Amino acid sequence: MFLLLGFSDLSLAAQTSLFVFFLLSYLLSVIGNSLIMLAVTFSPRLRSPMYFFLKILSFSELLLISSTVPKALHSFFWVGRTISFIGCATQFSIFIAAAACECYVLTTMAYDRYMAICQPLRYTSVMTVSYCYQVTFCISAIAIVNAIIESFLIFRLPYCRSHLISHFFCDIPPMMSIACANTFIVEVYQFAISAASTVLPSILIFCSYIKILTSIFLLRSAESRHKAFVTCGSHLVSVIIFFGSAMFVHLRLDNPFSPYEDRMLALSYCVIIPTINPLIYSLKNNEMKETIKKLNLKIIDLY
Template structure:
């Protein structure tokens, strides 16, 4: 008979030795501060610099906002749990955390597809770029990504938290994620796992196909450019986005497309740690270090504030 569970315990890294826990706590704290600073600086720079008021930087600013939300929904609770003797989270708070986390995750998948479409229009359809990628269109695509993410997430969260839970209420993870919660349900979860697979195919697979098609066309167009300088300039506008796609999709899809073949707790935690903390921390570096306009705007903003 299922018990009426009102809270879960996030075990996180409690199974590790205390010195290693202290190291991981420091890593989480430092990475979170860097994420806030790096993505916050990109949002501020794009918002204030007139030279960056283009669709590409509009999308970059929104991607940075995604990254800020992605870490903020999990990391503060992780840091709190490190300092708590009873790292608990209420049933409702767990559901809310999962809903927000999955919303942002699916939304970012769609948004990376939108950014690929933007690069396709800029490189393959330059004469139509300004008319198609208007401010209104950029806003609609951005809002659409959030709507799709929230709808997919609402379905998955409702499905997971309508399951009967019995026995242990200890989640072998550092946040309320779908795979470890399904392992606690006292019923057959094959339908849930299948729904996660379908949601990933729709929410991540379709945008990935859009990205793939966009870059096939982009590569074809770049190969037709006779100037090596022109080819390099076109490639440089895409390289940062490609790096983000590879990092985010590679880890996130590996986690959620495995159905019932989840790996060890240690492996799952490390993979989740990578896409929900490491990637948001290094993305600002990827986009700023390889972008001449962004570097110039950052220098200008910093020097203005130092005067």
């Protein structure tokens, strides 16, 4: 058994505020991402590859936040702070798979925008339905294999030093900090995998957006430029927050951050991103807004 300390070192007022924040964020994330998935699934207007990958992104975010926040909410109460070895390993595996999937989906969405804006004549021939399903299968397979390998390396370590995890979920840095064995090989592998999942996609996204922005400025229509900026801007905001915080936490061989700083950084990609992404992708997208409004009216009519 492990004991998730969560935010027990903070004052009661701070813990109460965080509990409310976690609860509201989780509810908003579940509602927002579920609405996006339903809208894309049942609306004929949202059948483009961009919305297909947005649905996959929403699903991965639901997995990400559902693997961490419910147990974090439970850990605010003393009786809910314990987590079994199997439970910790399961939570860790789902979290790693969902996070890796989100990295690759965000990269694929950047490629989709690159093809749509920079090579519009080839877009329909390249971004076919079969291609989207093939990419999704590859992303899922890589994410699952990565999660299995990382889970094996982390949970084969002996944990005889302490059973106290200074975090609100079973993440890599706090797990390695309580292992009573040499973790250098695990740290090197984790660094390499994190670099492959964050740095390489970030470079690809950055290169894509250089070409995208160049093409946008060459568009003659002001309306077309505005639409392209809105579509790409929402995606870029998600990329910066998610990849930035993930790199800070996982791309290091030593441990320069305190447990408190690790928890605050983890909040950004575990809680904040899955909560604000539905807003980012729907508020400035007229097609998505109209579809969600119609979907909400249908749900209300059912009741």
